[in-house]
Amino acid sequence: MKANADPRYAVEVKDLFVSFRTFKGYAKVLNGVSLHVRRGEKISIVGETGCGKTTTVNAIAQILASQARIDGGEILFRGVDELKMGKKELRDLRSGGISMIFQDPIASLNPVFTIGAQLREVIRYSGADGANNKEARRRMAMNALAETSLPDPERIMENYPFQLSGGMRQRICIAMALATPRDLIIADEPTTNLDVTIQDQVLKTIRGRVEDKGSALILITHSLGVAREVADRIYVMYAGNMIESAPADRIFKKSLHPYTQALMDCIPKLSGGGIAGGIAGRVPNYFSPPPGCRFEPRCRHASAICREKMPGMSEVEEDHSVACFLYRDGR
Ligand SMILES: Nc1ncnc2c1ncn2[C@@H]1O[C@H](COP(=O)(O)OP(=O)(O)O)[C@@H](O)[C@H]1O
Numbered sequence: 001m002k003a004n005a006d007p008r009y010a011v012e013v014k015d016l017f018v019s020f021r022t023f024k025g026y027a028k029v030l031n032g033v034s035l036h037v038r039r040g041e042k043i044s045i046v047g048e049t050g051c052g053k054t055t056t057v058n059a060i061a062q063i064l065a066s067q068a069r070i071d072g073g074e075i076l077f078r079g080v081d082e083l084k085m086g087k088k089e090l091r092d093l094r095s096g097g098i099s100m101i102f103q104d105p106i107a108s109l110n111p112v113f114t115i116g117a118q119l120r121e122v123i124r125y126s127g128a129d130g131a132n133n134k135e136a137r138r139r140m141a142m143n144a145l146a147e148t149s150l151p152d153p154e155r156i157m158e159n160y161p162f163q164l165s166g167g168m169r170q171r172i173c174i175a176m177a178l179a180t181p182r183d184l185i186i187a188d189e190p191t192t193n194l195d196v197t198i199q200d201q202v203l204k205t206i207r208g209r210v211e212d213k214g215s216a217l218i219l220i221t222h223s224l225g226v227a228r229e230v231a232d233r234i235y236v237m238y239a240g241n242m243i244e245s246a247p248a249d250r251i252f253k254k255s256l257h258p259y260t261q262a263l264m265d266c267i268p269k270l271s272g273g274g275i276a277g278g279i280a281g282r283v284p285n286y287f288s289p290p291p292g293c294r295f296e297p298r299c300r301h302a303s304a305i306c307r308e309k310m311p312g313m314s315e316v317e318e319d320h321s322v323a324c325f326l327y328r329d330g331r
């Protein structure tokens, strides 16, 4: 089972198809998603609301909703395909391999336990070195808070979530995610619900903590600006497909996919609440998606082949891949 895994990667997703059962039938959302994150690398997935970013990372963390059906693909973590893991392996994955920071810090904290109790529980569950010793757990919890630059960790340990501000709660979630060693941290729009004035600090905290611990990071955002600030490499996603990937600076200097180019044109509008407004047309219906490129109905450069076939990702220069027939010979 480990034969085809690349040891440089913290996680590798290969050709993943996911659909959701709904009252109208199956919505075919992920349409052959592939991505990799190198060990210690920080990547960001950028795209409009509804394009499948959360579905992709929830599949990696194995927390998909019960309506989800995996129709194909592989998710290699520590060299093993998660989709073939047994119960125990999946438990280890959740307790010590991958941790998540969610959009809503209130929903991820339990209102009836103190911050200290919740941190100690996460540490105990992780099975990290020393985690079976009560005093060691307390020390690790205090460290985790202090490392996240939360003032007065001693007091915060005794607090309940409602006693803290939104920014502090999100920092506690970061402290929890990074309290014990992890190969991969996933942050799904971690600053969307926060006041703009503290968004930047929270992003810096995530980046700093992930770098200190040598974990890999997947940051989901609908903002290219945020992605550039945090990530080494950016994936652009459109309607269930990865359509371009490149080092962060590169994609700003020279984006290739017509959709990425349209996103770049929309950057000044991003603060106004998203990118959808700036691009003509809408995301295709997942119940009867077009057979070819899912961006074709909105694309200025579309030609006959784009309506027939779905272009796969291909590397056009080192580390820069795009899924578009414009960059293929003999189109
Ligand atoms: N549990 C679910 N049941 C039905 N459809 C879902 C479910 N979760 C997500 N979807 C659909 O999948 C698509 C992608 O959603 P999502 O992955 O949340 O996108 P994003 O995170 O990029 O906004 C959307 O059309 C959404 O309605």
Ligand SMILES: [Mg+2]
Pocket: 053, 054, 055, 188
């Ligand atoms: Mg989402």
